[in-house]
Amino acid sequence: MLRSNGSGAEQVQPTTPVPAQSFRFSTPVVDTPGIFVLGSWLVRLVRLLVLLPFRFPVAVITASVSVLVFNHLGWVWLAVAWTVADLGLLVWWRRWPQTFRRYVALRVLAAWRWLSVYQRHWQPVLVVAGLAESYQERRYLPRIRRVTCTDWADRVRVRLVAGTSPADMEQRVSELAHGFGAPSCRVSVLGARDVVLEFPRHDTLADPLDAMPVPEEPDLAALPVGAGEDGEPWLLRLHGTHVLVVGVTGAGKGSVLWSAIRAMLPAIHDGTAEVRAIDPKRMELSYGRTLFADYADDGKAAVELLEQAVADMQERAERYAGIQRSHVPSTRDPFVVVVLDEVAFLTAYHPDRDVRRRAENAIATLTSQGRSVGFCVLAALQDPRKEVMNLRNLFPDKVALRLDEAGQVDMVLGEGARDRGALAHLIDPGLPGVAFVKLEGSPSPVRVRAAYVTDEDIDRMAGGGA
Template identity: 25%
Template sequence: MANNIDKNNGEKKEKLSRQAKSWLGLETETKNGILAVFFFTLSIISVLSYVNLAGIFGEYFIKIGNFLFGKGTFLITLTLILGGVSILKSFHKDIYKTTLIGMVLFVFSFLGILAIFYNGAEPVSGGGYIGYGFSYPFVRFLGIYASIIVFVALLVSSIMIILDISIIRLFGFFSLPFKKSKDDLPNTMEDIAADEEKGVIGQIAEIGKKILPRPNFRVQKIDEEINEDSGTEKNIFSKKTGIPDIKISNWKMPPLDLLEEDRGKPSSGDIKAMSAVIQKTLFNFGLEVEMGETNVGPTVTQYTLKPSQGVKLTKITGLSNDLSLALAAHPIRIEAPIPGRSLVGIEVPNRVVSQVRLKNLIEQKDFAHNSTLLTLALGRNVSGGPVFCGLEKMPHMLIAGATGAGKTICLNTVIVSLLYRLPPEQLKMILIDPKRVEFPVYKDIPHLLTPVIVDADKTVNALQWAVGEMERRFDILSAVGSRDIISYNKKNELKPLPYIVLVIDELADLMATFGREVEAAIVRLAQMSRAVGIHLVVCTQRPSVDVITGLIKANITCRIALQVASQIDSRTILDMGGAEKLLGNGDMLYLAGDASKPIRVQGAFISEKETKRVADYIRTIGQPIYQQEVTDHKRDGGSSWGGSSSGDDDIDDDMYEEAKDVVMAAGKASASLLQRRLRIGYARAARLLDVLEEKGVIGPPDGAKPRQVLIKDDSKDWYSQFDHQQEVK
């Protein structure tokens, strides 16, 4: 009984403490806004006190200020203004405690300097009693000159704390008034920001130059040196690439100020108490374990434990519901064992979660220094560490999850990460949006090869064009003796090939309309396009076997599973359970192509406003050059998804009349009939059946029965005679 009372009292105290810390549950922006208004109001009142317009309060304010601060009374106004500016500058950050510390340090260091300069640290005349008391021990032990150096250092540090600004930008800001012309001001600030962020964003361009060097002349000049006898190689380079040669001289990576920073701080409650509950619960079921380290992530907290000898892991995983009941947390996920460690991880949802923003990931050095050009910032793991991955190594990605789990935000994170990595001359994108509402924000950015595709027919054409472009690139690499796009682009005498990324927002809609064509194209690209720099990012909200087929899963090994409704859906995506126990809102399981088990990641969040700001900035720098042949039904060069030449459309037109004669003479229509009579493959036979149905020659499919011929022909041609002879035999 006493233990229960102590436990209840502890819980009440913890609850009251959290409520007091949360300011009645106010959001960070609200708290910062209140503080900013408070600081600016006090600064205005202090100014009015100097001119005797603040009444009795103003009189006492001046008297007390002169007594405590001496000649530094004006610091009260200046400090309050700096505090208000600091709050507004970091409006979304919970930094009021840091701001108050910086303000106190600013006042004390400034008063110490005044106390030294006025009458050798005598009280009242210089920095008041506060300045005298603060400076006296420094002057006594360090001397006057060393004390001044210390106070100046503290003063500069306090300004950096208040404004949350680096020393490079701080001194760059103070040097602006001394510039000769106003035209130099913007460039100076940009140079300062660029110097500060070098290694974060600025070095991306340097990496790109090393891997994709600037060409000295165009590919067409090589044609003159190729021997006339090698006509095949000459035709390869003379083909129209279908990709515009865009070079924007004033291209600059989008600034990080367009994005917002992380919000909130995760809290898992009493970690020791939770660990004790886990250990006690397992002990009650006869399982002895030794608790290990605890990792607090943005969404969940991972408690690690080491089972004693003879304890089966299946017994621990089977107690998932019992642990959830004991911890009063649902759902919990048990990872047994943790990959690479002899430990079991129990992931418990945090009481207070933090929001992982894309900005805090992009500004990491690991993002800029990554050796892969197509680096993606996914989010943070259960330990709070950033998770990055390279699209070149994947080389394709499948994203699936239930509605509202965060798929679209994950796609936006992928796209914006790429926009922060490469300029338009090194990266081209084809965005496919069957839902018509997800990708309009990227309209007319210079990275696009074609406007955002919303039509299913154009989607099939774009996929067919991508297959043709893949084959054209293979011919080019073969002609110059390069193994992949990286080795090809290192040859300075050749025109670099840009990477192409196809992003499909909803695969289920495309599979419902053009299932065979879409699946065949995706599989063909997934099998072969890695070496030539063409990559797929496919997303769906319906993780079923008729959408995520076996062929697609076999060729797209890198997958992301967000929250799903059942374990069956999780197995469809990852070939294992676990996604049904996720929390939603970007909580995901990321399965790398070379990994046997997925890792849990809290996906980065980017709002619609942030995405729009980034897209608007990129649009101001350059305009796209769209290629009409990407979505045209008939294309020059390249091949279709079935591996035949680009003249298939013309052949289909020629075969239409033959197919029409066959079905009219036979009185029935089926794909097998056309395959036998015309000696063609199933894909083309099925396509001819679709054309015949559109023309009204045959009826719709009727299960396994042959289709009905709607146009009758009384004449019997040699096809029907041949069938009759075969039946007699």
């Protein structure tokens, strides 16, 4: 480059940018003295010995007593003591099997499952599932606090790593279930960093259920319609809510509808409850037409039935205004259940636009205003998409039977239901009636199976029997 200084030109060497100097400081690696490693092992051993009596009190007491008897009395008396103990356990098992199972068998099973399944596979399963956290080149895992067993499932109580949330576990329920060889996994939150993982040991709903016995005095807020995964009865609430049942063809929607009607039979017969049925297919509900206070099987008649229900509801609400706030079933004001099979026929598929509009308005009015005055809508649906049924949010309680797609699970049960273990899209087609239930105010879906009400059962119901 040439630069002029007035008296001439002088050549100046070009300057080039000097690259920034980078300095890398490496963390020095210092070998841990052996005394500290040995000390950490001793601390862990002492901690194990201190906690062992609290975790396995029966085993520790038994071992301690056995050692004392052997040291002071010899092996003969030890054999006698063990024989007496075994005879006592045998008598306990035969005489009081329920308490023996609760206090002995299930606790032994929990200890065995803790050692052979969860403690053994805990680290690899959680690392592969992406639930291990790293900080400063150290790996942190959620810690097992306790394992307990019920008749049907293992409950693993876990303390989470600081900075994580139960949602991290909920998003990995499928990986956890497969990792520990369980049919499914559900997450329950007990408190801050305190969750329970529930692993069923086998599918308790694999066998079909016969029609449930008809209750002598039905509770319209707790109707027995099937069984839950825990072996307890599935009690369906109708009084004071609305229920939407969704499932593909053959999933078992009819089992839910007929089980609910069957459970109400005494109330229907004495006039404190009535069913108004809409059956566009003319197949599902037509068997029991004599049980219904009103029945419709085409679009125009169905809309008229719905609009009459709205008029009756509003008349009752006008009488209740300023007098009472809740409904008590009686022969004058019976509990009214509007059963809608294939509700999409009225809201989306009917060729008459006016019929679709009127039906949607009537259903919206019933579901938004009918709960407090004793009107309930029990609707069944195949396709839960919004363009087919945009009134899903007006049904507080929802039942998801087998569905076609994973995304439909959250459409029916609410956002995050699939992460909480409600895998309705994976229900075996050979298990009709199996479903996941999401109740109002409860974030956790529950797996259930509806009882199968046969045509013969319906004929007996319609004829006045059970």
